Amino acid sequence: MKPASRARATLENWLHGQWSKKGLFSLVFSPLSLAFLAVSRYREKHATPERLPVPVVIVGNIYVGGTGKTPVTIAIARGLMKRGWKPGIISRGYGRKSDAVQLVTPDSRAASSGDEPLLIARKTAAPVAVGRDRVAAGRLLLKSFPDTDIIISDDGLQHYSLHRDVELCVVGVHGIGNGWVLPAGPLREPPSRLDRVDAIILNTTDEILDTRTPRFASSPYLGECRNLATGETLPIDDLAERFEGKSFAAAAGIAVPGRFFAMLRGRGIACSPCVELGDHYDFRANPFADITADCILITEKDAVKCRQVPGIASDSRIWTVGYDIALEDYLLDFIDQKAREARHPNPSANGATHES
Template sequence: MSNHPRLESWVHSVWSHRGPVACLLYPLSLIYQAVSASRRRRTVANHLPVPVVVVGNIYVGGTGKTPVTIALVRALRARGWTPGVISRGFGRSEDGVRLVTPDSDASQVGDEPLLIARESLAPVAVGRERVKAGLELLREHPGVNIIISDDGLQHAALARDVELAVIGARGLGNGWLLPAGPLREPVSRLDDVDAIILNTTTESVVESRTPRFAASSCFGACRRLSTGEVRDIDTIAADLERTGGKALAAAGIAAPGRFFAMVRGHDIDCAELELGDHFDFSSNPFRGRKEDVILITGKDAVKCAQIPEIKGDDRIWVVGLEVVLDPYLIDLIDTRASEAARRLGRHPEAQNDSIE
């Protein structure tokens, strides 16, 4: 949301309950709902020539969609699909369509699409107009037979075959729409999606008839930013204990508390640095820090790696995050995408048969 974590934290605290500030803003939420509904009714949905799976949320800000998208790319690839990903690319310096490569500049394509491109190795395109981004991706990568739209739940101009709503650690807040609450759409919107993904360790209360699936997360390999050296998190923890070293966990993501808790769960007693979502690292928040080890997220690493002063800091380790999706969720997506693909003649099996 911003580079001001204290303000961001205060806003989310207001949105967590129906207190005086939220109640004061509630009339504006009614206006927001009316305008949004009118705009959606007037928008014509455009189809891409391949099945489209939308991964999004109704809570403004991060819910962990990007790791879920990466996991979904891998899971669908294992089922025989050739996925591509489209995204708006939050924080970009332009709105036009651009293809993303692992070497792209984060300021031009966005930190999350760049992370997806690097971690999933799938073709990725960004653009404010998702349909144009999808068409450009398919033009450059004609072998792609399914597209995942990252953060596209509210992008009504893009027709979709499967909708997935991700709910993170903050749940649904006070259940009100912006600006009195954190929601972009009413809670009832969850009744229309194909599946809800609970990307949180806490029990989220979601009143919906839509099937719910849990996403589990754990740390993967840790990579030293400066050299590429790989260690696991427990080895780093053991080295800190043996040497008496100090650690810092830093995160420029939404809801960083989960990242900090996971670090502490590996017996690392660390200081915490909450930077705010989509933080601009050009100011180098690590300059002057005295800790021996600095742990950062993969999302932040794509920007840090493009700043020489930060990339050369031997203390910085990028903590990999692995998300595991419920196999029954993948079955559901595979089935519905396959039905759409057969109508379009783009199912992997159909393509393989035509080649033979």
Template sequence: MKVQLESFLHKQWDRRGLISWLLLPFSAVFMGAAKYRKSKTVPVKIRVPVVVVGNIYVGGTGKTPVTIALVKELQERGWNPGVISRGYKGKTDSPKEVLTISDPDIVGDEPLLIKKSTNVPTFVSKKRVAAAEALLKAYPEVDILISDDGLQHYELQRDFEIAVIGARGLGNGWVLPSGPLREPPSRLNDVDALVLNATEDVISSTTPRYVATSGFTNAIQYATGEVISLDTLSKIQRKKQYSAAAVAGIAVPKRFFSMLRAHGLEVVGIPLPDHYDYDKNPFKDINADLIFITEKDAVKCRKHEDIKRDTRIYVVPLEIVLDKFLIDFIEEKLSSLKPEKKA
């Protein structure tokens, strides 16, 4: 039911139809309330540079894969990053460190994925400032903070803002509830950089824009950890006439399905609600020889022993590459803010 509701809403938000027009007065109220909150917020400065990776479209645009790629790029250039996040759907009010063994129901699935992918200090809290302060106290060597999401969390002062534009673009260009945006499109003129992630929309903005290149190469058998290329799995499927399903609890599951099909895999797509909690095992009733899932789903599956033993399941990591000029731009702006190392 939730998948159908999400699909219905995004279809309405993709155009300026009757429902969107009827909701337009409520959007004015939403914008007024947001502006009032922003005017009353006094940003808190943190002792290290802060980069916010966010969006103005409600829901997923690929912020977390961009955050992971950014962390890795900064590490290669000699920075010591830490990551803070709200921990969407997590169950912790006070700042909490995310460990590789953390429960995604407590810390959130995306922060856990970031930790597993980068192994950098990662903290979650509904208050980004509290998360930042706790992280820096525990890890004083950290010299840059990346905020996964939080573009609208103005309590935390930031030194560089990245807005990620995903596959859905900007929808009908209106703010909630008549449209899908948290802030009007003009907000994109205020950020430092736009990252275009699989969008075909023409974005009208004066802000420098960079393309994120993403794709799949390998799959990891969930039960054994064995790595195998998707092209090899595609050949095996054709040779042995295996049936295959793809299951995804992400913002745009259709993209995951189509990227698998681009490797020659014949899969039946099964969408789940974004941030699906996996309280139940959705795979046991799937009649397929192969099942492909995302990394974001995989971090929540370990609560089920039967899923751990299911040799049909393959995790497909998303490999994303950021434009080197974006990293140059970030470094150029932040290099003067980098704390000096103590002798």
């Protein structure tokens, strides 16, 4: 792994550590946080939301960086499909070379689509569009796939130019940190923003939140593993049995790599080394070249990029570990109901009455 990538991963961990408390770092940067908050509120106040012709569900967060929004988005899309919806997903596509609006297919290049939208396209088979302008992305998706009857936005809670019918905020392992906005804290918006969303999804966190907003728990789990070179699939326990007595390593280019490593340990798989690549690692440098382990475990988010790098894609030691999230049926029913209300508005909800 390049020294620059290692330094980035170290910096990310250091920042999260600083943001977990109200120490000297936060006090020094608190004046800039006041400026950040003022700009954020100005943008929200002066935004003119554009409404798409179908209900829009926002899956966002207030904590900068990864909280598990993408796995939650995938789980919601699958849950809505089972309830008869035909969802499409939009995203900015972090890490793309362009901000232009475009469709994403399972065969797209990660460099042009972004790793997370490509993962969504592959795991849901739903239409996916990316673009800095989420409204334009939604319009392109609906034009290209006119059967789509609901839009799910992976991220975009702060993208106020897009009208939303359901707002979901994912709170991840870091909770809300020290409760301050950037740069003194890790938040894009103050904790009071949680009072205005429709529901909070707690993803591997025991954070105690001071809000009356409904909260739902999510349950992450490791699933089927796939060999990067051969495509062979095995349940994770069978993979552990196959390599019993041999050496394992793990690598993760996600926001909270420690969670992935801990889940592997929880399945009895001790990996050494456990390589933190930094979120959205691009794999222009092969981080596996110097690893001597018999089996190397990586995340699905990393795999969509690794498959497109010949020197890595042919490494038969590498196995992708499936990662999914189980959501409460109550949450999916809640989203389904609010989306149906948005699709078929009730006039009496606005104080109107039917003439007899």
